[in-house]
Amino acid sequence: MRAAYLTGHGGNEVVSVGERPTPTRAAGEVLVRMKAATVNRVDLYMRDSGAGITHNLPQVLGVDGAGVIEEADDTSRIGQRVTLYPGVVCGKCEFCQRGEPVLCAKMSILGEHRDGTMAEFVCLPADNALPIPDDLGFAEAAALGVNYLTAWRMLFTKARLQAGETALVCGVGGGVSFAALQLAKAAGARVLVTSRSAEKLARAKTFGADAGIDAAPERVPAAVMELTNGRGVDVVIENIGGAMWSAALKSLVRGGRVVTCGATIGDNPPADLKRVFIRQLQMFGSTLGNPAELAALIGWCAQGRIRPPIDARYPLDQVPAAFARLESGEQFGKLAIEI
Numbered sequence: 001m002r003a004a005y006l007t008g009h010g011g012n013e014v015v016s017v018g019e020r021p022t023p024t025r026a027a028g029e030v031l032v033r034m035k036a037a038t039v040n041r042v043d044l045y046m047r048d049s050g051a052g053i054t055h056n057l058p059q060v061l062g063v064d065g066a067g068v069i070e071e072a073d074d075t076s077r078i079g080q081r082v083t084l085y086p087g088v089v090c091g092k093c094e095f096c097q098r099g100e101p102v103l104c105a106k107m108s109i110l111g112e113h114r115d116g117t118m119a120e121f122v123c124l125p126a127d128n129a130l131p132i133p134d135d136l137g138f139a140e141a142a143a144l145g146v147n148y149l150t151a152w153r154m155l156f157t158k159a160r161l162q163a164g165e166t167a168l169v170c171g172v173g174g175g176v177s178f179a180a181l182q183l184a185k186a187a188g189a190r191v192l193v194t195s196r197s198a199e200k201l202a203r204a205k206t207f208g209a210d211a212g213i214d215a216a217p218e219r220v221p222a223a224v225m226e227l228t229n230g231r232g233v234d235v236v237i238e239n240i241g242g243a244m245w246s247a248a249l250k251s252l253v254r255g256g257r258v259v260t261c262g263a264t265i266g267d268n269p270p271a272d273l274k275r276v277f278i279r280q281l282q283m284f285g286s287t288l289g290n291p292a293e294l295a296a297l298i299g300w301c302a303q304g305r306i307r308p309p310i311d312a313r314y315p316l317d318q319v320p321a322a323f324a325r326l327e328s329g330e331q332f333g334k335l336a337i338e339i
């Protein structure tokens with residue numbers, strides 16, 4: 001089969017597109033003929049070092065993806081359009097048993113610990129392939145598996161965002177942050193967004209952002225207070241870290257919730273404990289999500305409540321060009337690989 005795969009670690013020269021062995025389906029698995037994947041930051045991390053992620057080279061790239069079931073134990077599923085939950089879990093540990101497979105210590109993620117989705121075929125447990133509505137495109141469906149799933153868990157499972165509340169989404173140019181904007185708006189929240197790009201703020205407004213803040217992290221809290229009549233926001237969705245984490249804490253209303261899923265500019269900002277206990281702030285860490293959350297997200301797509309925008313589409317042999325665009329930071333929406 002054709003696939004985009006890593007032969008080493010470094011720049012785009014370690015990304016090859018060519019033949020890899022077609023995976024063989026085991027009992028309990030489905031063989032999916034892939035139609036689309038999308039590019040995520042972690043693909044660049046895998047390309048550049050993959051440090052701390054156990055994997056063997058050569059390895060097929062791509063974490064999220066969508067396609068059509070080609071082989072399955074349950075023959076009624078053959079031909080079904082599906083999107084993939086990217087984590088393969090043990091199913092036996094205490095976390096898997098209590099319905100939190102995302103906490104499974106043995107989780108093996110497509111494109112990180114095992115061959116990924118930028119390939120003509122993927123084999124994985126049948127429960128990892130979730131049916132999608134007929135009117136949802138493969139690229140859009142692929143986009144749900146990482147960015148949208150991560151944002152869903154942050155907003156609804158962790159922060160329990162309610163309609164009528166106000167959320168601050170930091171760095172709206174990022175994939176998870178943009179997904180959080182769309183989902184929070186669809187949930188009926190008021191959403192403030194930050195970005196250092198006037199163009200990205202303008203685009204965010206076309207997707208429903210109520211206000212944009214173009215300011216250094218240190219100046220974000222003042223802008224938030226101005227936009228909320230001095231109250232602060234109920235929820236902050238944060239993945240930048242460093243000075244933005246401090247800004248997030250200062251932007252919250254008393255009892256407010258902040259959820260982090262990343263630390264791009266620093267993972268050890270001041271704890272600001274006095275502020276945390278006096279104002280009774282709640283902090284959550286989050287990463288990815290569970291299959292049940294992905295199913296709920298697909299349900300929202302079926303109801304037409306959200307649809308991920310695709311910035312650009314590339315054929316499989318142009319994966320390096322898609323990576324270059326992600327690195328440029330110019331995209332708005334997902335970069336899709338069509339297979």
Ligand SMILES: [Zn+2]
Binds near residue numbers: 095104105
């Ligand atoms: Zn487990």
